[in-house]
Amino acid sequence: MxxxxxxxxxxxxxxxxxxxxxxxxxxxxxxxxxxxxxxxxxxxxxxxxxxxxxxxxxxxxxxxxxNSNVSLNDMLHTRIEELEEDQIELDKKKNICNMLIDKNASFDDTEEILQDQLYTDATSYAEILEKIRKQDTFKQRSYKILGSIGLGVMLLLCAYYAMTWYISYLNYATSPWLGIVVFIIAIGMILNIIYQVYKNEKGKE
Incomplete structure (x- = not known):
């Protein structure tokens, strides 16, 4: 077929x-x-x-x-455990929504509701905040790294065209090694920018 x-x-x-x-x-x-x-x-x-x-x-x-590294039965049992953990998380979120509805809550009640949640289940509250922090910082870091890559690519193109224009202006034959050298330098710049962004974001955690 x-x-x-x-x-x-x-x-x-x-x-x-x-x-x-x-x-x-x-x-x-x-x-x-x-x-x-x-x-x-x-x-x-x-x-x-x-x-x-x-x-x-x-x-x-x-x-x-x-590949027979894991049996289908074992995999399914693992999935059930993971789904049960997911269900617990979903139930917690559902309970918070129901609590807000039952209290006819508005944003004016935010502080009181968060305090109730903290005193009711401090461990769960801390876990939720930690998960939110990781999700948000991961997104921010991803955006910054992507932005750094884009900047690096722009620098690469600018450097390459500037050098080829310069050689052409001087009526020299363009050497294939020039492109390789510029490419290596630009890649180094990109990697350095990404590393600096990552290190900076890591230090904020």
Whole structure:
């Protein structure tokens, strides 16, 4: 079968199928024209992947099951434990929402409600604050690192075009080593910027 046929058969996007192939979960054969040919076994494996992804199993754990590093039974028990932990977290959030509704709360009552939550379950309150802190700082750090990469790329392009223009202006032959040297310098600058941003953000924690 061709990839578009498999996609329609199991209602999975072609990009997902290719992703699972890159992950090594399926290994379709190649025909003489180099097109992928998916067997019934490949389709069966894709359906198994869908089933395990439906319960939130990460691809790494699916690979472990397929490679017999972990039994399916053990993996499912692990997922149940993780889902139970997730359910506890969801129940806590649901209880806070219900508490706000029961009290007919407004933002004017924020301080009182937080104090009630703190005294009712101090450990849970501390855990929630820690999780919020990690989530927010991770997002901020990611944005800054991406911004640093963008700045580094701009510096790379500016340096490269400036040097090539300078050589062209002096009527010298452009050396291939020039591009390599500029590239290495720019990569060093990018890595240094990213490191400085990461170190700065790490120091704030």
């Amino acid at each position: 061709k990839i578009h046929e498999v996609s329609k058969l199991i209602d999975m996007t072609e990009s997902n199928i290719r992703h699972y192939e890159k992950s090594g979960l399926i290994k379709p054969k190649r025909e003489a024209n180099n097109y992928r040919s998916y067997s019934e076994e490949d389709v069966k494996i894709l359906k198994q992947i869908i089933l395990m992804r439906m319960v939130g199993t990460p691809l790494k754990e699916i690979e472990d099951v397929f």
